[in-house]
Amino acid sequence: MTPTDAPMQTTPSPIPAELDGPLCVAGRTLASRLIVGTGKYADFETMQKCLDASGAAAVTVAVRRERLYNDAGQSLLEFIDTDRFTILPNTAGCFDAQDAVRVARLGRELLDQLDNPGKDWVKLEVLADKKTLLPDPVGTLEATKELVADGFQVLCYTSDDPVMAGKLKEAGAASVMPAGSPIGSGQGVLNPSAIAIILEMLKDGDPDYPVIVDAGVGAASDVSVAMELGADGVLLNTAIAHAKDPLRMAHAMRCACAAGRLSFLGGRIPKKLYATASSPWDGVISYIPGE
Amino acid sequence: MPEITLNGEAKTVAASNVADLLRELGLDAQPVAVERNRAVAPKKQHPDTPVEPGDRIELVTLVGGG
Secondary structure, rough: HHHHHHHOOOOOOOOOOOOOOEHHHHHEOOOOOOOOOOOOOOOOHHHHHHHHHHHHOOEEEEEOOOOOOOOOOOOOHHOOOOOOOEEEOOOOOOOHHHHEEEEHHHHHHHHHHHHHHHHHHHOOEEOOOOOOOOOOOOHHHHHHHHHHHHHOOOEEOOOOHHHHHHHHHHOOOEEEEEOOOOOOOOOOOOOHHHHHHHHHHHHHOOOOOOEEEEEOOOOHHHHHHHHHHHEEEEEEEEHHOOOOOOHHHHHHHHHHHHHHHHHHHHHHOOOOOOOOOOOOOOOOOOOOOOO | OOEEEEEOOOOOOOOOOHHHHHOOOOOOOOOEEEEOOOOOEOOOHHHHOOOOOEEEEEEEEEEEOO
């Protein structure tokens, strides 16, 4: 039995359908608010199980040179059910706008051959340098404009700078995706206030505009934090792929995303300095200090 | 036979169009995107896209990524 023939368990969302709508990006709905990457797994079989366990409906992939002179071996696409997952090609590894545009177009050509719904989508990354992997804001904005003009739905990786996020939305990005912390760093959401401001600014008068926290997740609680702030989704890769037990972590991420979303929709109580009793004072038989 | 730069390396190939090039490399049966001199050559146009001396051709596919 080849991997693609293997029965694919569809892990359901922990959220009852009537309690939340789907994530909508660029006129398409995704059954999960979690988007996961396909990189850095020990092997494709583990990746396949983790994609399923995460409950994700969309997965990111990278565009790279075909290996011409050695046995290509297993191919990623043998392990991804392209009828099930929307494939979101990224421009990872690009350090200027022109290269990012080239890679986006090559990604579109590949997904066109697969007839995948993600074919007009791109996860745009224009990075500044290899060490920090921080986004280059100037190149990112330039590439966004060019790709939008070329008909792409641009899901745009950026820093947590609210001003930059506003400019990317204005340039036509289908979704702005601020980083919680540097890519692969596992530091979680370092500046929740900045993410909160981005959410408020980008959703002002446009409440359905999707903001997805992308990068920096280390543990499930980081996903919940992002979702509780009101993010529409979270995109992560390393936190599952490099976890000690990726499959358990994939399940944890699915639950954390649902928990954070429901907690946001449920509406948290205000923080107070002093305690408030959960049991009534009426009918207490004991001595109460100070009364 | 055209001498081209294929995925960053010099190579002499027999093919005179992109469809033949993919066949020559054994890549005609799998998803491969082709860029010729920094412009995408869509699959439908592979037979009509020439491979000429000095061309810079990139052949790419999808790999795991975040």
